[in-house]
Amino acid sequence: MNTLNTQLGWRYATKRMNGKEVPQEKLNAILEAIRLAPSSYGLTPYKVLVIKDMELRKKIQPAAWMQPQIVEGSHLLVFAVWDNITEKNVDDYMNLVSTTRGMPVTALADFKKYIMGTVDGLDQTGKVTWAAKQAYIALGVGLSAAALEEVDSTPMEGFDPAKLDEVLGLKEKGLKSVVMMAIGYRDVATDTSAGYKKVRRAKEDLFVNM
Numbered sequence: 001m002n003t004l005n006t007q008l009g010w011r012y013a014t015k016r017m018n019g020k021e022v023p024q025e026k027l028n029a030i031l032e033a034i035r036l037a038p039s040s041y042g043l044t045p046y047k048v049l050v051i052k053d054m055e056l057r058k059k060i061q062p063a064a065w066m067q068p069q070i071v072e073g074s075h076l077l078v079f080a081v082w083d084n085i086t087e088k089n090v091d092d093y094m095n096l097v098s099t100t101r102g103m104p105v106t107a108l109a110d111f112k113k114y115i116m117g118t119v120d121g122l123d124q125t126g127k128v129t130w131a132a133k134q135a136y137i138a139l140g141v142g143l144s145a146a147a148l149e150e151v152d153s154t155p156m157e158g159f160d161p162a163k164l165d166e167v168l169g170l171k172e173k174g175l176k177s178v179v180m181m182a183i184g185y186r187d188v189a190t191d192t193s194a195g196y197k198k199v200r201r202a203k204e205d206l207f208v209n210m
């Protein structure tokens with residue numbers, strides 16, 4: 001059985017992929033893990049665009065320094081945060097909690113107050129930064145899930161968000177791209193980094209026991 005740590009040792013930020021398609025059930029498992037990722041208050045202030053269309057990926061590539069994984073992978077996931085967090089967003093979430101847990105929305109008044117307290121204390125840049133932190137947690141969960149499914153992946157910040165937003169029409173959707181994740185299968189013949197030893201700081205250097 002693949003344990004998480006074995007698979008985290010197996011995965012690497014894949015630079016070259018072989019174009020093979022990730023089967024739907026594996027894609028679904030990765031997306032479900034992303035859906036189950038935690039976020040502050042559970043608000044999930046982002047969307048994940050799941051892009052398979054090759055023509056669209058070709059248009060994205062120039063906005064991402066022509067990184068090959070974008071077109072050599074099977075799918076490209078774009079994590080895009082809400083460009084604002086409004087009271088309506090919070091009310092929609094309260095309604096979701098209410099229907100999911102079968103409780104009256106009035107019982108959630110204090111919960112809403114806590115969330116609004118956080119949101120109202122942030123300017124728009126602060127809200128986007130806060131939302132991005134949540135999206136990165138989902139990215140991390142997605143990378144781990146892909147590894148467990150033996151699907152290769154690349155977390156990608158190497159792109160121009162303004163250009164990508166333009167290609168994807170994200171402004172009109174009230175979204176801002178923050179990070180991407182290419183998924184597919186490594187091409188060991190062309191990916192020199194496939195054989196690299198993993199570099200990580202030593203336990204003694206990373207963990208501070210107190």
Ligand SMILES: Cc1cc2nc3c(=O)[nH]c(=O)nc-3n(C[C@H](O)[C@H](O)[C@H](O)COP(=O)(O)O)c2cc1C
Pocket residue numbers: 011012013014015067154155156157158159179198199
């Ligand atoms: C948020 C984030 C953004 C990254 N952006 C890119 C990227 O644009 N292109 C790329 O090839 N690798 C990218 N990487 C991969 C890192 O360089 C890589 O994870 C790191 O060197 C550790 O190596 P490993 O993941 O192969 O173990 C990114 C990683 C993270 C976490």
